Amino acid sequence: GLESYFSKLVLSSAFGRSKPDPSIFLYAAQEAGFLPEECLYVGNSPLKDIFGASNAGFLGTVQIEYLEDIDDVKDPGVAPDYYIKSMEELPEIIQSYLNKNWILLNIIFILLDNN
Numbered sequence: 001g002l003e004s005y006f007s008k009l010v011l012s013s014a015f016g017r018s019k020p021d022p023s024i025f026l027y028a029a030q031e032a033g034f035l036p037e038e039c040l041y042v043g044n045s046p047l048k049d050i051f052g053a054s055n056a057g058f059l060g061t062v063q064i065e066y067l068e069d070i071d072d073v074k075d076p077g078v079a080p081d082y083y084i085k086s087m088e089e090l091p092e093i094i095q096s097y098l099n100k101n102w103i104l105l106n107i108i109f110i111l112l113d114n115n
Contacts, residue, residue: 008032019045020052029056040097042090046078054078062093 010028012018019025029036036057043049044066053061055078063080064087082093 019043019048020055022052022056025053025056025058029058040094042087046080050080051078060097062090 008028008031010024010031012024015024015027017024025041026036029039032039037059039053039058040060040062041049041053041058042062042064043053044064046063050061050063060081061078062082062084065083065085082089084090084093
């Protein structure tokens with residue numbers, strides 16, 4: 001699975017709180033050794049991912065299209081900075097942040113294990 005691509009994993013069941021609670025986003029950034037304003041968050045849920053990461057003060061958010069219906073509100077009051085249909089679009093977005101002289105840019109994924 002995805003675990004082999006990441007040095008740190010944050011599971012909601014182990015942390016004790018679930019997305020969109022900002023504390024799980026802040027904890028993930030801290031565990032990775034970065035401030036939230038140094039992190040780009042990628043997720044598929046407008047409420048759980050985009051709203052949560054935005055409220056935690058993340059530098060930016062990217063919403064990836066999800067082919068299945070999301071049991072989620074369509075407009076939580078926060079829009080992603082970018083909306084993509086494929087992860088193949090992500091490198092261009094990362095480069096746009098790097099072009100803005102963001103020295104530290106980290107991509108944070110929080111695995112939600114059905115909690």
